[in-house]
Amino acid sequence: MTAVIGWIGGTLDEMREAGMAGAERGPRERMVFSAAQLIRRAGVGATGMREVAAHARAPRGSLQHYFPDGKEQLVNEAVGWAGRYAGNRVPRFLAALPEPTPSGLFSEMVRQWTDEYETEGFEGGCPVAAATVDCARTADSTRQAAEAAFTRWTGAVAGALTDMGVPEERSRPLATLMISSLEGALLIARAERSVRALTTAVRELGPLLDAAVPRPAADGGTGEAVGS
Amino acid sequence: MTAVIGWIGGTLDEMREAGMAGAERGPRERMVFSAAQLIRRAGVGATGMREVAAHARAPRGSLQHYFPDGKEQLVNEAVGWAGRYAGNRVPRFLAALPEPTPSGLFSEMVRQWTDEYETEGFEGGCPVAAATVDCARTADSTRQAAEAAFTRWTGAVAGALTDMGVPEERSRPLATLMISSLEGALLIARAERSVRALTTAVRELGPLLDAAVPRPAADGGTGEAVGS
């Protein structure tokens, strides 16, 4: 079995998350990652297959080998990767907080972007958003990939909210609102070349989010684990 | 002066808004409008110049005549048109409300989209978002056009909020939040082929918006409308 790499698309194993930089994996994984990077910068249409291979320092011939269904497959996997990545980040954001609150989680989610924009410029956006804008109408498989990505992301956030004590019925709506606001603010931020919209979202939405957890202050009562 | 049409790009006159359907204007105007329509469906990259001319039933030769700076100019004007359109709709939304409230305005803004999606399917999104995703990095003039569009739109909404009694300092942030949430929810809605994210935004954000106007209940003081 030399084909250790070369199979990822499946449903398990998932993610090794491949940190945003370095972390050399197999060529296939690098191409998916590079595709996501390029798509989020320039959109799907302006991202070429040859360009992806070059960016991943992968041989061009591997494209048709690993992605026999062509660009659509590559894009779909890039979107899937992004969805898993976003979902898997949520627990880390929580871990980074002194004590988990909805507003704190949202603040961390946004901070990832403000940090990037302030250090690397406003070059990139969300690859899922780009794929949705460019492919939702023409490539249904890509649209489904985007839907799955949003669903996974939302699920992770909603789960975190319930763990914080947010009532079950409000978790998903609030998670959706958080992601909506974040995605929209990303667009505005890129257009304005300013993080204003992002910080505004945090500031204005924070209180609303925290108000969703019954008791604002901890009382260590009934051992709130709120298993799902 | 037969050249009645053929000059719009300027700063005044502006908008005749050209209702979403019919309303035959000059070829130039139709091309800008068609460009916006096609861009919001398929993105900038997947929208061809010839396609725009065909969709507008305008002669192909007119492209280089009206838009000597090529595609970038056409896209920029389409984005500008969208920004003016969105801004000019705000007063109409207010007029359609029995009594103006922030949540009512937001609800109307969103309803425009849910109506479209329910009657015409999830084919289209916001052209400004598409232009931002596809061009923000490569074409700075387009990025600026998008920024201007968002600014105009935000200004209109913020102005409406102040008119409803929202304190000056909170109007812009809240307007930005409204547009952020709307744009993000549009993405999710298209990906999911469901208006869920849109209605969720209205439901969850409504109370927050209304809470921004000082007295929630009427007291008949300084001639405020705002009763409920």
Add this chain to the structure above:
DNA sequence: TCTCCGCTATGACCGCTGTCATAGTAGCGC
């Protein structure tokens, strides 16, 4: 050694895109 197979390497094809060049038409002032 021979064979198989995962992977790589190119080159070619065809369709499409934005843009340019050039020529043509229609209407108006004179």
Add this chain to the structure above:
DNA sequence: GCGCTACTATGACAGCGGTCATAGCGGAGA
């Protein structure tokens, strides 16, 4: 009629896109 101007009509071009076809490599197993 002439000239001028606004607009239209085509054809060509150069470039790039994704995809296919075909061939080469290199290690593992028999």
